[in-house]
Amino acid sequence: MSLPTNEYIPHISYDSVIFGFSGEKLKILILEYHNMKTYALPGGFVKMDEPLDDAVKRGLTERTGLDKIYLEQFHTFGSMQRFKPEIMRRILEEQGHQVEDHWMLGRFITVGYYALINYESVTPTPDALSDSIDWYDYDQLPELMMDHRELVEKALEHLRIHLDHKLLSFNLLPDKFTMKELQQVYEAILGEELNRANFQRKMLSLGILQRHDKLYTGGSHKAPYLYSFKKA
Amino acid sequence: MSLPTNEYIPHISYDSVIFGFSGEKLKILILEYHNMKTYALPGGFVKMDEPLDDAVKRGLTERTGLDKIYLEQFHTFGSMQRFKPEIMRRILEEQGHQVEDHWMLGRFITVGYYALINYESVTPTPDALSDSIDWYDYDQLPELMMDHRELVEKALEHLRIHLDHKLLSFNLLPDKFTMKELQQVYEAILGEELNRANFQRKMLSLGILQRHDKLYTGGSHKAPYLYSFKKA
DNA sequence: AGTTTATTGTATCGTTGTGAAACAATGGTA
DNA sequence: TACCATTGTTTCACAACGATACAATAAACT
Numbered sequence: 001m002s003l004p005t006n007e008y009i010p011h012i013s014y015d016s017v018i019f020g021f022s023g024e025k026l027k028i029l030i031l032e033y034h035n036m037k038t039y040a041l042p043g044g045f046v047k048m049d050e051p052l053d054d055a056v057k058r059g060l061t062e063r064t065g066l067d068k069i070y071l072e073q074f075h076t077f078g079s080m081q082r083f084k085p086e087i088m089r090r091i092l093e094e095q096g097h098q099v100e101d102h103w104m105l106g107r108f109i110t111v112g113y114y115a116l117i118n119y120e121s122v123t124p125t126p127d128a129l130s131d132s133i134d135w136y137d138y139d140q141l142p143e144l145m146m147d148h149r150e151l152v153e154k155a156l157e158h159l160r161i162h163l164d165h166k167l168l169s170f171n172l173l174p175d176k177f178t179m180k181e182l183q184q185v186y187e188a189i190l191g192e193e194l195n196r197a198n199f200q201r202k203m204l205s206l207g208i209l210q211r212h213d214k215l216y217t218g219g220s221h222k223a224p225y226l227y228s229f230k231k232a
Numbered sequence: 233m234s235l236p237t238n239e240y241i242p243h244i245s246y247d248s249v250i251f252g253f254s255g256e257k258l259k260i261l262i263l264e265y266h267n268m269k270t271y272a273l274p275g276g277f278v279k280m281d282e283p284l285d286d287a288v289k290r291g292l293t294e295r296t297g298l299d300k301i302y303l304e305q306f307h308t309f310g311s312m313q314r315f316k317p318e319i320m321r322r323i324l325e326e327q328g329h330q331v332e333d334h335w336m337l338g339r340f341i342t343v344g345y346y347a348l349i350n351y352e353s354v355t356p357t358p359d360a361l362s363d364s365i366d367w368y369d370y371d372q373l374p375e376l377m378m379d380h381r382e383l384v385e386k387a388l389e390h391l392r393i394h395l396d397h398k399l400l401s402f403n404l405l406p407d408k409f410t411m412k413e414l415q416q417v418y419e420a421i422l423g424e425e426l427n428r429a430n431f432q433r434k435m436l437s438l439g440i441l442q443r444h445d446k447l448y449t450g451g452s453h454k455a456p457y458l459y460s461f462k463k464a
Numbered sequence: 465a466g467t468t469t470a471t472t473g474t475a476t477c478g479t480t481g482t483g484a485a486a487c488a489a490t491g492g493t494a
Numbered sequence: 495t496a497c498c499a500t501t502g503t504t505t506c507a508c509a510a511c512g513a514t515a516c517a518a519t520a521a522a523c524t
Contacts, residue, residue: 011242197474221521427482448492
């Protein structure tokens with residue numbers, strides 16, 4: 001895997017908060033630089049003649065193996081606090097790159113995106129500079145480099161506000177799911193418990209759910225229906 | 233007034249949609265390049281060691297004469313459609329600038345901000361490249377360069393969504409205003425008429441309005457109260 | 465087969481929010 | 495004093511919502 005050369009626009013980057021959902025928890029994909037014990041969000045750069053959105057999609061596909069991903073831009077970060085050339089210098093050195101006057105040591109303004117993906121369909125793959133990439137529970141994130149924690153918070157804030165508005169929660173679930181699973185996604189994102197009966201009433205009243213066969217799990221209780229989102 | 237040199241970050245710009253309100257209409261500040269009959273949003277560039285937000289505030293203060301302005305970032309635009317070097321080349325030439333390899337001819341990713349300001353307190357001032365700056369009714373905007381029309385629409389969309397959430401409409405009004413004026417701001421932004429009684433009930437129930445003396449305009453009818461927003 | 469238990473689906477009830485309309489108050493004019 | 499235009503408030507029907515209760519049912523246990 002090769003390091004980006006300066007066919008890329010200098011001083012501009014993107015970072016992505018990739019949300020997944022599993023075991024009743026909201027999860028985020030985090031890169032690690034092992035030797036430095038440093039954690040970061042997956043990100044990348046924009047080629048000179050490449051649309052910004054395409055650059056982000058390209059990076060996401062590389063990190064996740066997925067092709068069509070729900071993606072939303074939420075904020076662009078341009079403070080000077082995020083200019084920490086020493087960290088980037090050490091990362092480059094660790095990987096044996098020529099460091100003097102390297103374009104990645106400049107100041108970067110970064111565009112934040114978040115993605116919602118189906119946890120089970122992903123095969124996380126590290127990028128050229130990092131050693132591993134793994135899922136972390138949102139409430140057990142390691143300390144992240146630069147302002148990446150702030151990006152996560154702002155992404156989640158944006159997601160919460162738009163959760164109902166765009167009905168995007170289904171991107172975190174498989175094609176078919178139970179009402180309970182859907183509720184758990186909402187609860188994980190909102191960080192609060194919801195009333196079961198009212199949640200069901202609300203979701204069904206929206207008229208966007210298709211009811212399928214029941215799911216017999218073997219549990220000694222009533223079997224839940226499976227639902228899918230109606231395609232518009 | 234001098235043209236920016238390359239103490240600025242290349243390939244990054246900002247553009248601002250500056251909203252005002254007057255005569256029951258929502259208005260936007262638009263720059264004009266007279267000789268080219270071209271219209272554009274006020275924008276600018278970010279200095280190498282300058283926070284993005286500061287750069288935008290700097291530009292807004294220069295354009296409006298105002299110091300403290302309600303400002304919100306809404307989206308970053310990075311498509312290739314917005315790369316139109318011929319237009320920028322002609323603008324530079326019109327102003328008698330050296331054009332070959334000029335850094336402003338490169339591709340730009342632009343960060344969109346919108347501002348809400350009190351129409352009456354503004355003294356609009358053109359920038360180094362434009363000939364005039366004027367208020368235009370939102371529903372009578374001239375054709376704008378590049379994707380600036382798209383920026384306006386996206387800014388307004390963002391503003392509509394957050395109108396209630398952050399109660400920011402008061403930034404468009406003087407310190408004291410009548411309920412009717414407040415309603416007119418809402419109607420101008422939302423683009424629809426609202427029920428007078430219900431609007432009043434809603435606003436008063438929020439508990440954020442301070443009622444003052446009545447305003448006697450000389451009209452032969454009941455005088456309205458003046459209100460101001462309670463300072464948090 | 466009947467009973468029990470855990471879970472899901474639905475109904476009910478009181479409260480709150482909202483749209484539409486009516487009513488009341490009031491500053492000026494004829 | 496009657497009238498008009500506008501503003502402030504109330505009313506009423508209805509939708510939305512939170513909390514709770516009730517009904518249905520799949521499997522396990524007697």
